[in-house]
Amino acid sequence: MTIGARARTKGGAPTLPLLELHALTKAFRGLVAVQDVNAVLESGEIVGLIGPNGAGKTTLFNLISGLHRPTQGRILLDGREITALPPYARSLLGIGRTFQIVRPFAMTVLENVMVPILARDGNPTRAKDAAQEILELVALDRAANERPENLTLAMRKRLEVARALATRPKLLLLDEVLAGLNPTEVEQQLPLIRVLRDKGITVLMIEHIVDAVMSVCDRVLVMDQGHLIADGSPGEVVRNPAVIQAYLGEEVPGA
Amino acid sequence: MFELTLQAIVSGLLVGGVYALMAAGLNLIFGVVRIINFAHGDLMMVAMYAVYWLFTLSGIDPYVAVLVVAPALFLLGVFLQRVVIRPIQGSSPLMIIFATVAVSLVLQNLALMLFQGDFRSVQTSYSIAVLDAGPVLVSVPRLIAFAASILLFAGLFLFLRYTYVGKALRAVAENRTVARLMGIRVERIYLLAFGLGSALAGIAGVLMMPFASAYPTVGTIYTLLAFVVVVLGGLGSMEGTVVAGLAVGLIETLTGTFISPAVKEIAYFGLFIVILLIRPQGFFGLGKGTEEVGLK
Amino acid sequence: MKRAGTIAGVLILLLGALLLSPAALAQQEIRIGAIYPRSGSLALLGEESWRGAEIARQERNEAGGILGRQIVFVNADAPNVNAARSEAERLISQQGVQLLIGTYSSALSMAASEAAARRGVTFFELGAISDGITQRGYKTVFRTNPTASMFVAAQMAFLRDWMAPQMGKEPEQLRVAIAHEDSDYGTSVAENMRREAERLGLNLVSVQPYSSTSTDLSSVILRLRAASPDVIVAVSYAQDAILLQRQAHELGLRSKVVGTGGGHSLSSFYEALGDLAEGVFNVDFTQYEVNTAFTPGLEEFRERYRATFGEEPRSGHSLANYMGAHVLFDIIERSGGSLDPERIRASTLSYVVRPGQLATGWGVRFDETGQNVGATPLVTQWRGGKLVTVWPEQAAVMAPVLIE
Numbered sequence: 001m002t003i004g005a006r007a008r009t010k011g012g013a014p015t016l017p018l019l020e021l022h023a024l025t026k027a028f029r030g031l032v033a034v035q036d037v038n039a040v041l042e043s044g045e046i047v048g049l050i051g052p053n054g055a056g057k058t059t060l061f062n063l064i065s066g067l068h069r070p071t072q073g074r075i076l077l078d079g080r081e082i083t084a085l086p087p088y089a090r091s092l093l094g095i096g097r098t099f100q101i102v103r104p105f106a107m108t109v110l111e112n113v114m115v116p117i118l119a120r121d122g123n124p125t126r127a128k129d130a131a132q133e134i135l136e137l138v139a140l141d142r143a144a145n146e147r148p149e150n151l152t153l154a155m156r157k158r159l160e161v162a163r164a165l166a167t168r169p170k171l172l173l174l175d176e177v178l179a180g181l182n183p184t185e186v187e188q189q190l191p192l193i194r195v196l197r198d199k200g201i202t203v204l205m206i207e208h209i210v211d212a213v214m215s216v217c218d219r220v221l222v223m224d225q226g227h228l229i230a231d232g233s234p235g236e237v238v239r240n241p242a243v244i245q246a247y248l249g250e251e252v253p254g255a
Numbered sequence: 256m257f258e259l260t261l262q263a264i265v266s267g268l269l270v271g272g273v274y275a276l277m278a279a280g281l282n283l284i285f286g287v288v289r290i291i292n293f294a295h296g297d298l299m300m301v302a303m304y305a306v307y308w309l310f311t312l313s314g315i316d317p318y319v320a321v322l323v324v325a326p327a328l329f330l331l332g333v334f335l336q337r338v339v340i341r342p343i344q345g346s347s348p349l350m351i352i353f354a355t356v357a358v359s360l361v362l363q364n365l366a367l368m369l370f371q372g373d374f375r376s377v378q379t380s381y382s383i384a385v386l387d388a389g390p391v392l393v394s395v396p397r398l399i400a401f402a403a404s405i406l407l408f409a410g411l412f413l414f415l416r417y418t419y420v421g422k423a424l425r426a427v428a429e430n431r432t433v434a435r436l437m438g439i440r441v442e443r444i445y446l447l448a449f450g451l452g453s454a455l456a457g458i459a460g461v462l463m464m465p466f467a468s469a470y471p472t473v474g475t476i477y478t479l480l481a482f483v484v485v486v487l488g489g490l491g492s493m494e495g496t497v498v499a500g501l502a503v504g505l506i507e508t509l510t511g512t513f514i515s516p517a518v519k520e521i522a523y524f525g526l527f528i529v530i531l532l533i534r535p536q537g538f539f540g541l542g543k544g545t546e547e548v549g550l551k
Numbered sequence: 552m553k554r555a556g557t558i559a560g561v562l563i564l565l566l567g568a569l570l571l572s573p574a575a576l577a578q579q580e581i582r583i584g585a586i587y588p589r590s591g592s593l594a595l596l597g598e599e600s601w602r603g604a605e606i607a608r609q610e611r612n613e614a615g616g617i618l619g620r621q622i623v624f625v626n627a628d629a630p631n632v633n634a635a636r637s638e639a640e641r642l643i644s645q646q647g648v649q650l651l652i653g654t655y656s657s658a659l660s661m662a663a664s665e666a667a668a669r670r671g672v673t674f675f676e677l678g679a680i681s682d683g684i685t686q687r688g689y690k691t692v693f694r695t696n697p698t699a700s701m702f703v704a705a706q707m708a709f710l711r712d713w714m715a716p717q718m719g720k721e722p723e724q725l726r727v728a729i730a731h732e733d734s735d736y737g738t739s740v741a742e743n744m745r746r747e748a749e750r751l752g753l754n755l756v757s758v759q760p761y762s763s764t765s766t767d768l769s770s771v772i773l774r775l776r777a778a779s780p781d782v783i784v785a786v787s788y789a790q791d792a793i794l795l796q797r798q799a800h801e802l803g804l805r806s807k808v809v810g811t812g813g814g815h816s817l818s819s820f821y822e823a824l825g826d827l828a829e830g831v832f833n834v835d836f837t838q839y840e841v842n843t844a845f846t847p848g849l850e851e852f853r854e855r856y857r858a859t860f861g862e863e864p865r866s867g868h869s870l871a872n873y874m875g876a877h878v879l880f881d882i883i884e885r886s887g888g889s890l891d892p893e894r895i896r897a898s899t900l901s902y903v904v905r906p907g908q909l910a911t912g913w914g915v916r917f918d919e920t921g922q923n924v925g926a927t928p929l930v931t932q933w934r935g936g937k938l939v940t941v942w943p944e945q946a947a948v949m950a951p952v953l954i955e
Contacts, residue, residue, distance in 0.1 A: 091438035105429050115426050116437035118419035266769035372595025376823030394801040472592045476764050511770025516761040517733050
């Protein structure tokens with residue numbers, strides 16, 4: 001298996017966007033968590049998703065990965081409607097995700113990565129090889145036979161990414177893979193994200209560490225109280241008055 | 256005194272092995288599907304009747320009958336999950352408890368209607384065979400049941416550990432959300448878990464039939480026992496189930512022998528309550544999901 | 552004119568109501584409430600008991616009923632104590648039933664008969680054995696079958712008069728152990744046994760209570776084994792009787808066993824145990840392998856049972872209820888078909904039959920408490936798959952033997 005092999009290459013003939021969100025709304029018993037969000041992700045982009053706590057970022061991830069059904073609106077992957085598909089089907093179509101709180105299974109690191117591969121192809125030998133390859137990519141190959149609880153937080157975050165990669169995603173949703181890491185670890189983690197893009201994987205990442213977002217993202221989406229309030233290059237977004245307003249009262253981003 | 260103690264320990268382990276096997280199915284269903292199946296013992300009852308009729312009508316040996324009974328119970332389990340549990344999955348724990356209790360009542364009354372309340376037993380050449388092993392006597396069919404239980408547990412461990420399906424079962428047991436996102440078809444895993452759990456109850460019924468009787472309410476006490484074992488060993492923990500099953504058998508026989516048979520049930524139910532109070536996750540418990548079934 | 556029309560209308564309505572009322576129907580039929588556990592865990596012998604009464608009813612109806620009136624059972628299922636109480640109340644208040652029978656189980660009988668007695672309605676117990684049922688001072692509660700203490704008396708007399716001499720021992724040398732299930736039933740019977748054994752000077756070496764729902768009785772057996780008794784007297788239900796016998800074998804306990812009715816008399820006891828059941832004694836209601844000269848009518852009952860239900864009777868419970876129902880029908884006949892409690896009581900207390908004249912062989916003589924003190928349990932033994940009456944001699948078809 002080659003990671004990201006199914007992802008489309010950039011710069012070919014004009015193609016459909018990878019992911020389209022049309023007027024996406026999600027309400028929980030009257031509380032609107034995501035309201036009328038329209039956005040488009042092109043293939044090969046690294047897009048940051050930022051916003052204050054409770055802005056609706058994780059809900060948006062849940063909508064895209066299929067854990068929640070939208071109240072209104074549509075989701076298209078490669079131009080194909082996936083709004084009603086269950087999570088496993090979206091996973092098979094190429095949407096992978098990580099969780100903010102790492103949730104490895106109580107198996108070895110290698111087995112954790114093998115599970116999603118086996119869900120597609122039951123051959124254990126091939127699955128093991130493919131899992132090894134992914135572990136090398138995220139620099140966890142030497143910990144393959146460790147139990148996840150023995151890993152450092154940074155390593156467990158990488159395991160989370162590895163496991164998402166094992167679903168062979170075109171689109172990878174990263175939920176705060178840098179949170180809780182010290183600055184050195186963050187520095188070590190960032191190149192991994194660029195490697196993913198080089199593999200042709202489109203990345204949408206929720207991140208609070210704004211410096212990191214600025215350095216790695218091509219584009220940034222900003223959410224506040226369920227609304228998408230800004231969409232632009234990192235430089236544009238930080239100067240956007242609505243964004244500054246949204247963060248007022250919050251601690252200084254990136255501190 | 257030494258012989259008495261040794262005999263009590265052997266008898267306790269023999270009966271504990273069957274308890275553990277009953278509990279294994281209950282725990283598998285709990286761990287993966289996150290429901291407490293109050294009809295678990297009644298599935299065993301169904302299997303016992305199946306063994307009885309296969310033996311009585313076709314002369315099929317109980318241990319051979321497992322080839323028919325285990326797959327049949329697997330299908331019955333799949334059917335229950337698909338038809339009874341799935342439509343209400345995700346609703347309140349109480350609702351699911353009601354549903355499985357209803358299944359239990361239906362099965363019991365169906366048995367009563369079809370077979371009356373009679374006690375049905377099979378008599379085989381080995382039913383009353385006893386091994387004289389020096390200081391202790393060992394009933395042959397009980398020994399077979401014990402050995403088969405231990406082998407099944409070994410098989411279950413290997414299956415859960417080394418096969419993809421086993422890994423998928425564990426993955427769903429641990430975190431169905433993540434498992435879904437990994438591309439695992441969780442609904443199918445639920446069917447599989449319920450089927451396997453039911454088949455285990457069925458095998459327990461098969462193994463017991465040479466030395467126990469089938470009657471409509473035989474399952475009730477086993478549901479209760481299996482539940483005690485599962486809570487003691489830890490919801491979701493197979494290792495815990497083996498240890499707790501054997502422990503309950505030992506506690507029952509030892510307190511019964513050295514204190515009084517009248518207190519043997521009190522002994523393990525007492526332990527059950529103490530464990531619930533001080534260590535609700537059991538000896539080995541993962542502690543996950545207990546809130547979903549209303550235990551926390 | 553208008554007023555006369557109204558009066559006529561009211562009269563017609565009243566007449567109609569009278570014609571349709573249960574009281575009017577009862578002029579044609581004698582309605583008896585039959586309360587038995589016919590579902591749930593007591594269903595096996597509850598149903599068996601009901602069948603006996605039902606056969607008596609059919610038989611009596613075919614012979615012309617009671618003074619030309621047909622007998623009708625208003626059947627009620629009482630799987631537990633609450634149901635027994637509420638069904639008794641329902642039959643009395645909603646169905647207008649004036650006489651109730653039942654119930655097989657002592658706990659159910661206590662509840663149902665109390666509900667009946669409080670409303671002054673007559674209750675005939677035909678099969679439950681707890682002494683307490685006829686010891687509460689109720690004037691309208693009667694019982695045709697022997698009580699638990701009558702069982703115990705027969706059992707202990709058998710140990711003293713037959714078993715001890717047979718083993719070449721004096722009664723005070725005979726080592727007796729008791730194993731009993733620990734509900735009210737087993738506990739009170741065991742307490743009676745202890746007293747009766749002491750009274751007769753037997754050597755009581757061990758008493759082991761256990762729960763009848765136990766899945767394993769090895770600890771009971773191990774404790775009994777440690778006391779090395781000559782004979783174990785057991786008070787058991789169905790499942791635990793089988794389990795005791797099987798585990799005694801598995802754990803090398805070879806004492807003689809005498810059951811106390813219940814589980815030891817069921818055909819399933821033999822079916823489950825086969826050779827292990829051979830030689831086990833039991834004290835019970837009259838069973839089918841009995842000297843029929845002592846039990847006239849038993850063969851006819853058995854044939855009728857087969858014809859009606861397509862199988863052999865499963866225990867003597869049906870026979871006891873059959874006999875009791877016939878006694879009750881006779882009593883109603885002696886009251887001129889009236890179900891008035893006063894008249895029923897008078898006919899009951901004056902009704903006497905000598906032993907050896909009814910299908911159970913039991914005599915009939917009611918004491919002031921409403922208990923039939925003429926009924927005597929018999930000792931039976933499993934011999935070649937049949938429960939054979941072996942003691943006392945006039946009822947026996949075989950002599951009892953000690954089987955090693």
